[in-house]
Amino acid sequence: MKTTALNAGPVSSAAEPEKDSRKGESKKTSRINRFMVSPSVLVLALWMVIPLSMTIYFSLIRYNLLYPGDNEFVGLENFQFFVTDFGFMAGMSNTLLLVGAVLLITVVLGVLISLLINQAFWGQGIVRILLISPFFIMPTVNALIWKNLLLHPVSGVFAAIWKFFGATPIDWFSEFPLFSIIMIVSWQWLPFAILLLMTALQSLDQEQQEAARLDGAGPWALFFHLTLPHLARPIAVVVMIETIFLLSIFAEIFTTTGGGPGYETTNLAYLIYSQALLQFDVGLASAGGLIAVVLANIAAFFLVRLIGKSLTEKQ
Amino acid sequence: MLSLKQRRSLNTLLMGVLAWGVALAIFFPIFWMLLTSFKTEIDAFATPPQLFFSPTLENYTLVNERSDYLHFAWNSVVVSFGSTIIGMMLAVPAAYSMAFFETKRTKGTLLWMLSTKMLPPVGVLVPIYLLFKDTGLLDTKTGLVIIYTLINLPIMIWMAYTYFKEIPKEVLEAARMDGSTLFQEIWRVLLPMSKGGLAATVLLSLILSWNEAFWSLNLTASEAAPLTALIASYSSPEGLFWAKLSAVSTLACAPILIFGWISQKQLVRGLSFGAVK
Missing domain, CATH: 1.10.3720.10 (MetI-like)
Incomplete structure (x- = not known):
């Protein structure tokens, strides 16, 4: 990481005109990022959020599969x-x-x-x-x-x-x-x-x-x-x-x-x-x-x- | 009196002998399983345990007698390969973009992905079980593929990421200058350059899925049960079955053991999330 930062420094200051094309690239970069990373982020987020929020909900109600009926709210019971x-x-x-x-x-x-x-x-x-x-x-x-x-x-x-x-x-x-x-x-x-x-x-x-x-x-x-x-x-x-x-x-x-x-x-x-x-x-x-x-x-x-x-x- | 050189070589010899002793002791249970699989049930249960006996192959030919071995083996194959293929399709693009188009959020995203592994499976067992029951995914291969893909995805992304990081950016930039599309760049330049690392990622995912035994025991009954569940069914005591248990276990473990041996050096990276090379 450090070495790339050091290399990038002098290059960008020496070649000012390149900055513009870099900006265009960074837009593209973020688009690529969104397109390629988000599927993984999305499925992992769903995997965490849905079951976990269900667990939280179930933990607050009376719910036994043997006795179906009204699942009343019981707080921290x-x-x-x-x-x-x-x-x-x-x-x-x-x-x-x-x-x-x-x-x-x-x-x-x-x-x-x-x-x-x-x-x-x-x-x-x-x-x-x-x-x-x-x-x-x-x-x-x-x-x-x-x-x-x-x-x-x-x-x-x-x-x-x-x-x-x-x-x-x-x-x-x-x-x-x-x-x-x-x-x-x-x-x-x-x-x-x-x-x-x-x-x-x-x-x-x-x-x-x-x-x-x-x-x-x-x-x-x-x-x-x-x-x-x-x-x-x-x-x-x-x-x-x-x-x-x-x-x-x-x-x-x-x-x-x-x-x-x-x-x-x-x-x-x-x-x-x-x-x-x-x-x-x-x-x-x-x-x-x-x-x-x-x-x-x-x-x-x-x-x-x-x-x-x-x-x-x-x- | 021994000279320094002689003392050193004696030292090395002793260390070597000790190392072999430790290695054989640790490997012994696997060796014993293999040996028992060639015994008759009577020899397998003999007291004291028999080291020498007349070997038989009948346990392997009878493997199907107690339960349909091939059915379980096929489930293991489908589930492991299915989740690995889907996992790679998700992990490679994600790792590519995080390795070569790093943003401020990249590190945070990587760490967050790792943190999903910290979620203990029992914390979400109940909702997953009920969701699967309601959607008809309980005891299906599809259900297991979904779960395995999700639990292995963070590891696969990390592993692919650490391999991609080693490829100089300039190579990919050169391909882009030559007018390659994004797809060509990945397919013709990136994948060939990281063949070894990606192969190791695939193997690690196969090994982890093949051996997974929390979800497979809780979410499958008979239809989609993989080998881990078949072996667990041998835990109920029912007379003489040790030799058969050993034969089934040997068959179930052999492919993964060989995969593990082949890829041991590369696996370290995935298993340590890239922290040890």
Whole structure:
């Protein structure tokens, strides 16, 4: 961006007559812009405005598909019901635990693994391909493979490993339900962190590293003063994108625990789903949906603040 | 005593071994799924799990027995390609005009598009479900195509935008000086120059649509259900079915896994909205 601005400066001042044709061009530019960008803007605006305003409307009326009738205005009653429901606190804390734990696991392991594979060794290409593979597995497959083939308390691979070491196999989904979900989701998202961080590491200044090493910097100093600052932006991006997706984790819960036992693996997304499509309470589910939107926006506000600027400012 | 050089090469060797160990551990669930798909149901459920067994192809030949696999696979194909084609038709012009005819509003528009991704799907699940019910779009491929196009559009625009940004403006201006129309300029100059990037954009959209599992589980029943929903139907316990589950899962994941491997380097850009290259 900066370079084009610098180049444009002297050119336009040196060649005054060109300005007129530029003006004509800018009219054309705005016409082209309107013509080509507006379809996308329009559909995205509709996609946001129509359903969201419907959600707001539904959240303020009594509306249950099982009891059709007059949908009277009830004010904030739905919100009150949703927030005081026993599932709400569970849903909130599970959502935060799930997002927080998965972020922590994927970022820490992601940094370590991408550092590990960032040096030349035999079969580097294959190792990379193996490492990023889980990202391309569909969530329902991921959940069922883990639930049945790996974590099954009798015939699962983990049970066999536990038995091999003389320990009693763990019934993961009933003893540690939320942890099991965290494990599954982390496995799926770790490759995303590795993929981004690995790419970022390739642009690390090798000469600077070498110079620091010659100056007697140890591996820890190198990591904390050169590598980690270089990774700050990609880590921020990983956190932002993962947060967007992790706030709405659904399929992994739907196919393994169904939110149970009790509310132990119910996150906000699953809670709203069960209220809407299992109990048919549209009003209540809409109130929950709005709360989810507000939460996501609070998270997004800070995250976009953090990196939104650097996204559009190209180096 | 080892010399410095020897110590370094020993170090590299150890790091390599460690890297392979980590990679194999992370890949293990996929490997195990593939292996199980060649077992009989009895071997698949054996305790302890069998690493060596006499392989069989019967799960693949029986894939259609439990449910019409091809029906679900076809739905996945139609929905992924349909939403990708429509998405590209919307995204390429938008990205082109924002990359080459930048105005004061361009950055704001781009960020706003990104922000539509922040809207959690559960926030609009109820109205979309009811709208689809009223308009007869529930459990139709058309309905899913519409949803997938909308949820992937911001990512596609961002990705195409970052690729277009790398093409020097002068090249396009030269084509315009030679009297090319807007359409010729895009078709003959822009598209050939950004082939790789646009191919990656297409692949990313295909991957995301193929694996999408919130809307497909909530908006489809049987008629339009894609593979994600078929696999989810295996979650109900009904005796020995692990080998069949593995076979169906392998078939469902293999094409996307291969797409992912091919395009891994380019995908980074789309997945990070152009922030990491």
